[in-house]
Amino acid sequence: MSADEIRTSKVEELRVVHQPLPRHDQAEKIAGTTRYAGDLAFAGMLHARLVRSQVPSARLLRRDGSRALGVPGVVVVLFGEDVPNNEIRVDVPGQTVEVGALKATMQVLATERVRFHGEPIALVVAESEDALARACGLVEVEYEDLPVVSDPEEALREGAPAVHDTGNLLAEWNIDVGDVDAAFAAADVIVEGEYRTQFVDHAYLEPEAGVGWLDDDGVMNLRVATQVVEHYRDVARILGVADSKVRVIAPYLGGGFGGKEDMTVEPYLAIAVAHTRRPVRMQWTRNESLLARAKRHRNVMRYRTAAAADGTILAHDVEIVSDAGAYAYLSALVLLYSSVHACGPYRVDNARIRSKAAYTNNPPTSAFRGFGGMQVVLGYESQIDELATRLGVDPGELRKRNAIRRGDRLPVGQTIETEVLLAETIDAVRDRAGDPPRPSGPRKVVGRAIASNLQSYGRLVWLNDSAAAWVGYQMDGSLTVRCGVPDVGGGQASSLAQIASEVLGVDMDRISVHFGDSALTPLAGTTTATRQLLMSGNAVYEAAMLLKDQVLGAIAAETAQPVESLLLAPGGVASAGRTVPLAQALQVCRRRNVPIEALGTFFGPKGREVTRDLSGERIFPDFTFGTHLADVEVDLDTGQVRVLRYVAAHDVGRAINPKSVEGQIAGAAVQGIGQALLEEIVVEDGVNLTGGFFQYLIPTAADVPDIEVVVLESGEGLGPFGARGVGEPPIGPPLAAISSAIAAAVGARPTTLPITPERVLDAAARGGA
Amino acid sequence: MSADLTTTLVVNGRTVTRTAGAHLSLLRWLRDVADVLDPKYACGEGVCGACAVLVDGEPVSSCIVLAAQVDGARVTTAAGLTGPGGELSPLQRAFHEHHAAQCGFCTPGMLICATAMLADGMTRTRDEIRHELHGNLCRCTGYQQVVDAIEAAQGAAQGAAQGAAQGIPP
Numbered sequence: 018m019s020a021d022e023i024r025t026s027k028v029e030e031l032r033v034v035h036q037p038l039p040r041h042d043q044a045e046k047i048a049g050t051t052r053y054a055g056d057l058a059f060a061g062m063l064h065a066r067l068v069r070s071q072v073p074s075a076r077l078l079r080r081d082g083s084r085a086l087g088v089p090g091v092v093v094v095l096f097g098e099d100v101p102n103n104e105i106r107v108d109v110p111g112q113t114v115e116v117g118a119l120k121a122t123m124q125v126l127a128t129e130r131v132r133f134h135g136e137p138i139a140l141v142v143a144e145s146e147d148a149l150a151r152a153c154g155l156v157e158v159e160y161e162d163l164p165v166v167s168d169p170e171e172a173l174r175e176g177a178p179a180v181h182d183t184g185n186l187l188a189e190w191n192i193d194v195g196d197v198d199a200a201f202a203a204a205d206v207i208v209e210g211e212y213r214t215q216f217v218d219h220a221y222l223e224p225e226a227g228v229g230w231l232d233d234d235g236v237m238n239l240r241v242a243t244q245v246v247e248h249y250r251d252v253a254r255i256l257g258v259a260d261s262k263v264r265v266i267a268p269y270l271g272g273g274f275g276g277k278e279d280m281t282v283e284p285y286l287a288i289a290v291a292h293t294r295r296p297v298r299m300q301w302t303r304n305e306s307l308l309a310r311a312k313r314h315r316n317v318m319r320y321r322t323a324a325a326a327d328g329t330i331l332a333h334d335v336e337i338v339s340d341a342g343a344y345a346y347l348s349a350l351v352l353l354y355s356s357v358h359a360c361g362p363y364r365v366d367n368a369r370i371r372s373k374a375a376y377t378n379n380p381p382t383s384a385f386r387g388f389g390g391m392q393v394v395l396g397y398e399s400q401i402d403e404l405a406t407r408l409g410v411d412p413g414e415l416r417k418r419n420a421i422r423r424g425d426r427l428p429v430g431q432t433i434e435t436e437v438l439l440a441e442t443i444d445a446v447r448d449r450a451g452d453p454p455r456p457s458g459p460r461k462v463v464g465r466a467i468a469s470n471l472q473s474y475g476r477l478v479w480l481n482d483s484a485a486a487w488v489g490y491q492m493d494g495s496l497t498v499r500c501g502v503p504d505v506g507g508g509q510a511s512s513l514a515q516i517a518s519e520v521l522g523v524d525m526d527r528i529s530v531h532f533g534d535s536a537l538t539p540l541a542g543t544t545t546a547t548r549q550l551l552m553s554g555n556a557v558y559e560a561a562m563l564l565k566d567q568v569l570g571a572i573a574a575e576t577a578q579p580v581e582s583l584l585l586a587p588g589g590v591a592s593a594g595r596t597v598p599l600a601q602a603l604q605v606c607r608r609r610n611v612p613i614e615a616l617g618t619f620f621g622p623k624g625r626e627v628t629r630d631l632s633g634e635r636i637f638p639d640f641t642f643g644t645h646l647a648d649v650e651v652d653l654d655t656g657q658v659r660v661l662r663y664v665a666a667h668d669v670g671r672a673i674n675p676k677s678v679e680g681q682i683a684g685a686a687v688q689g690i691g692q693a694l695l696e697e698i699v700v701e702d703g704v705n706l707t708g709g710f711f712q713y714l715i716p717t718a719a720d721v722p723d724i725e726v727v728v729l730e731s732g733e734g735l736g737p738f739g740a741r742g743v744g745e746p747p748i749g750p751p752l753a754a755i756s757s758a759i760a761a762a763v764g765a766r767p768t769t770l771p772i773t774p775e776r777v778l779d780a781a782a783r784g785g786a
Numbered sequence: 787m788s789a790d791l792t793t794t795l796v797v798n799g800r801t802v803t804r805t806a807g808a809h810l811s812l813l814r815w816l817r818d819v820a821d822v823l824d825p826k827y828a829c830g831e832g833v834c835g836a837c838a839v840l841v842d843g844e845p846v847s848s849c850i851v852l853a854a855q856v857d858g859a860r861v862t863t864a865a866g867l868t869g870p871g872g873e874l875s876p877l878q879r880a881f882h883e884h885h886a887a888q889c890g891f892c893t894p895g896m897l898i899c900a901t902a903m904l905a906d907g908m909t910r911t912r913d914e915i916r917h918e919l920h921g922n923l924c925r926c927t928g929y930q931q932v933v934d935a936i937e938a939a940q941g942a943a944q945g946a947a948q949g950a951a952q953g954i955p956p
């Protein structure tokens with residue numbers, strides 16, 4: 018089955034799907050019995066910790082573990098030379114040959130050169146955490162400092178210190194459509210702006226953790242907090258063993274958001290286990306997590322936008338420079354997302370987009386919810402609001418006038434093939450919000466703004482994405498689902514149970530979902546890119562449909578009735594006269610040699626691989642659209658911003674579980690508000706100054722208002738039952754909704770995130786408030 | 787490292803005596819020594835509330851007190867809120883019905899904070915609930931459904947919560 022067969026069902030016929038059922042995984046989480054990656058322990062288990070670079074750029078002159086080895090309880094101190102293949106590889110497909118040969122690799126443990134503060138150099142393994150704590154400080158590392166480059170634009174200049182021998186330009190993408198210069202020449206109004214976003218940390222509550230052990234067949238088992246069980250292949254390459262000799266298990270995660278997409282503890286656990294032949298646990302501290310795990314890209318975005326007097330957008334001219342940090346990770350692809358999403362959910366016939374990602378000696382940057390498609394919302398939505406101000410038209414009307422509809426093409430060339438309820442989301446947030454608020458005091462001002470966006474769901478089409486799932490009846494009529502999906506906390510496993518329950522009529526509490534095991538569950542790919550509902554959801558749907566056909570076929574043959582006259586209902590197979598109880602129907606299947614299980618594989622939409630110059634291509638399976646509205650109050654004396662009201666509307670296609678959808682939207686909106694107002698990983702000359710949650714401020718319950726969620730359902734998504742992906746889309750609009758609301762309040766626009774009180778006061782001074 | 791100390795705590799109604807390093811935080815003592823795993827490490831500096839437990843009925847960030855400091859105390863963790871057969875308390879049921887747990891990693895701490903909140907029997911507005919939750923970080927829910935759950939549990943869960951806050955095993 019493929020994505021081109023869009024499945025929609027009559028919503029009133031749905032029994033389980035579309036119901037706000039409690040998720041099947043929640044009871045254990047609430048009872049406190051869920052065992053996360055760091056909760057598992059083995060008898061005789063060892064503990065491991067990394068020794069990390071204390072400087073951002075240096076040659077390593079000496080590394081010596083002998084003093085650390087002298088600490089009682091220390092078992093081994095490992096360096097890069099002890100790693101069979103001391104290289105972590107990231108596949109960066111496509112265009113990079115044109116910008117210099119890219120080697121998207123980094124060492125597992127650095128041997129000669131470190132490129133960022135926090136880069137792993139040594140791995141200490143000990144009998145106890147206490148021994149580790151003593152020993153790590155005794156591993157001696159002698160550095161010879163090398164020049165540091167910590168600004169991506171500086172890094173691209175002639176003569177900048179080279180982070181890698183291949184040069185500092187990691188990736189480059191261009192989009193050219195129409196005649197941009199002619200459009201600007203003909204424009205009635207032109208607005209220009211420069212927007213800057215910051216390094217952001219995922220700050221999931223569960224720091225990176227896992228346990229590794231060798232099982233009786235010599236298979237390396239890693240039970241780790243990961244969004245990607247397929248990293249077993251990377252671990253096998255590092256260990257120099259066959260892929261079949263490594264198994265990765267992802268238990269329920271304490272949050273992911275992209276931060277557990279690249280490997281974290283996996284290679285280190287594997288090396289430690291391989292050397293000691295004993296079970297090993299590794300848990301990163303919050304400090305390590307903030308220091309050394311890849312961040313959200315810091316972007317500089319320069320926009321010029323041309324429009325006609327009637328508000329029609331004529332052209333966008335966009336330049337993006339993205340800070341890739343010290344190693345490639347997924348930066349080239351994140352930048353691709355920024356480029357494709359750069360013009361927003363609007364028709365524009367002329368566009369020139371130039372984007373570059375540069376190496377620096379900053380922490381590496383990689384995947385994070387929104388994956389480059391979210392920073393640009395600040396750019397294009399700020400531009401739209403500036404246009405509205407210049408033209409004196411209502412910002413909502415201006416958006417609706419330019420809003421993408423089915424059949425329109427994005428600048429990259431992809432045609433939108435599904436219904437887009439963008440205008441409806443604009444009306445929805447405004448209807449919900451009603452009258453704007455009033456200031457609560459004389460030195461207070463209020464502002465309201467909206468921001469719309471589009472965000473892809475599903476992986477890039479040339480990656481040949483697929484997902485598999487196995488669905489099988491037990492003889493008592495209960496159901497087992499096996500699917501390699503990692504559950505990061507968004508209800509990934511639970512929604513699979515809901516889909517299987519809908520198709521097969523088995524009650525949710527009689528369904529068990531086994532997930533996230535690279536050896537025992539069919540591989541379903543990464544829980545990233547808002548792809549799991551699309552991919553594993555469709556795979557389970559496919560498997561359940563196959564299974565249903567098998568059972569109905571067997572009963573049809575047994576009872577000599579046409580298969581069309583049979584129905585798989587809760588409790589059994591129903592036909593005109595009577596119901597064959599399910600247990601009996603399964604007996605019939607067994608007797609007739611009809612399997613009572615099925616494997617479903619879903620293949621994502623396909624497309625051609627892109628080159629540096631993007632054009633005329635389908636890039637993504639589809640997009641999700643939405644609009645947010647923010648009311649803010651600004652204190653003109655302190656610069657404090659209070660979000661008074663926040664409304665978020667998205668067309669989710671079909672809500673498989675409306676409560677889960679609301680939870681995804683509210684959670685993403687608050688993360689976006691955090692990025693808009695509070696959060697920043699502060700790096701100075703390559704030194705990461707953000708060491709704990711004391712410095713890294715994510716929103717608390719008291720910092721945000723209720724997120725009022727409006728769910729619209731076009732039924733047009735590519736997921737099962739017409740669902741669209743919704744994990745990432747709601748994180749982008751807050752950047753623009755909040756900054757534009759502040760602009761509306763104080764009369765000038767803050768353009769750099771996070772919008773600290775100083776930046777608010779600066780904008781207020783410019784705006785004359 | 788410090789000398790070992792013997793500490794006795796009544797954890798969720800069970801008397802637990804262990805000898806361990808005197809420097810161990812209550813969180814590490816519970817997790818690494820006593821195998822009580824529902825309090826979570828997330829920051830280690832008293833900011834996030836993932837490690838929250840009730841010590842003699844008072845909510846405490848267990849990562850920033852030493853186990854030895856509370857020797858003899860009654861400690862209630864989120865797992866201690868369930869009934870003898872593992873059945874969810876009214877507060878926990880409200881969390882369940884309102885989807886208040888996504889990844890669930892903050893949830894044990896949230897439940898402890900909510901238990902302490904409900905113990906005084908007062909009915910709070912949503913803003914007041916938000917204010918009292920400010921020491922418990924959640925990265926998944928945006929707090930919306932957590933506030934929904936606590937709001938719904940006020941009254942309904944009151945009796946059970948008071949019992950738990952006093953350290954009475956359910």
Ligand code: FES
Nearest residue numbers: 829830832835849
């Ligand atoms: S782990 Fe104790 S407050 Fe965060």
Ligand code: FES
Nearest residue numbers: 889892924925926
């Ligand atoms: S549910 Fe994930 S941190 Fe709260």
